[in-house]
């Protein structure tokens with residue numbers, strides 16, 4: 001209650017606020033219950049299709065360790081721009097990169113899928129004419145695509161689009177293999193590029209962190225949404241039939257958890273009326289339940305719901321609101337972050353935001369109001385951070401990665417929330433500490449994954465090449481060769497691989 005301590009709020013108002021604060025508080029026992037439920041839902045998602053979280057097998061079976069080499073193409077499609085990157089892995093945890101952005105117009109986003117993929121192929125073609133990648137006639141560049149839309153993956157380079165999101169609505173795409181559509185478009189243009197890997201952004205985050213750090217147990221995103229990917233033992237992925245895997249059975253596979261859907265059945269996370277209102281008014285009621293308590297898209301809206309409730313109860317702004325406060329999603333999470341970043345006693349930034357961004361009349365904003373708004377941001381963000389720690393703890397438990405040694409446990413992260421929200425990591429660590437113990441929490445290294453969508457996609461293309469080689473050296477394996485070593489050596493430095501040679 002630190003923000004409210006120095007206010008002149010009357011006891012009734014204080015009690016009113018404390019009652020709300022208690023609803024956002026997660027005690028130790030609740031956090032333990034959430035962790036246990038995570039492990040239960042992980043197990044269910046790994047054993048059956050159609051569960052939530054979906055626990056999507058990605059068919060990525062190798063994580064990089066920083067020694068990888070080669071030149072790859074990476075594409076990143078998902079926002080306003082299409083990004084084409086040439087990524088050269090130097091093999092000493094270093095990377096050289098060169099990239100161009102191509103605008104994806106509204107017409108392309110909502111027109112025929114073939115036009116969209118033709119445009120992507122044209123962009124790749126244009127990029128290659130400007131980039132300096134020496135290739136001989138029969139060499140092909142391997143391409144990784146970071147595709148931030150839901151797909152059902154059946155191989156590292158195959159995945160059917162389930163649905164578009166984020167303003168994309170191109171026709172004749174849903175149900176089709178994204179990689180095939182892209183490969184067809186490249187082939188029509190005679191662009192010598194092989195679509196090798198379809199990579200979710202969390203998987204890219206995991207791989208990028210692994211390359212720069214030498215290892216990584218989890219790639220986690222706390223941005224507009226939240227999600228995580230980790231390395232699972234194949235034998236735990238019960239739903240994946242061995243027939244579904246081409247080539248030798250791997251020991252491990254990266255799983256894209258889609259943990260935003262954790263607790264969709266609403267069993268363990270205590271919900272407030274503010275969460276219920278958000279959910280009811282969302283485009284996907286009852287879905288992405290965990291994400292709705294955690295991510296950038298929603299935190300501001302939860303705070304807005306609290307503040308409106310306080311306005312309606314004449315506890316805030318003398319019962320006055322503004323057009324912005326009355327607008328759905330009218331209070332962005334970035335504003336919360338800015339408000340909490342300001343350490344001044346009087347909350348200068350908070351006042352400026354309320355008056356300049358949120359349209360409140362300065363005369364209607366009292367020091368008590370400032371304290372209440374700061375308090376509202378804090379209780380919502382603290383709960384989000386603590387809940388985020390539960391997912392990290394769940395992965396540490398699930399993978400047993402901290403057992404039997406005293407090494408670092410590496411977690412790669414991405415997203416504005418974890419990067420910029422003041423105290424978010426501290427809050428995450430507070431629940432992590434409770435759930436995995438201080439020793440493991442201290443050994444957990446949480447670091448930004450550098451350009452997961454660019455470097456991660458390139459590493460995905462390398463993993464694909466690596467796996468392809470592994471299938472080819474299978475007969476040699478029986479002659480007693482160490483597969484991993486052979487395939488790594490085969491893959492290194494041959495991003496621009498003349499595969500035809502080695503097959504023959």
Ligand code: ADP
Nearest residue numbers: 223224225296297333334337415416417420421
């Ligand atoms: P994306 O997840 O789409 O790749 P980001 O990681 O940048 O993009 O996350 C965007 C989300 O983060 C938005 O919901 C926005 O409200 C929120 N956000 C933007 N800036 C900040 C900030 N400084 N602090 C906290 N959250 C922020």
Ligand code: MG
Nearest residue numbers: 201223414415
């Ligand atoms: Mg992002």
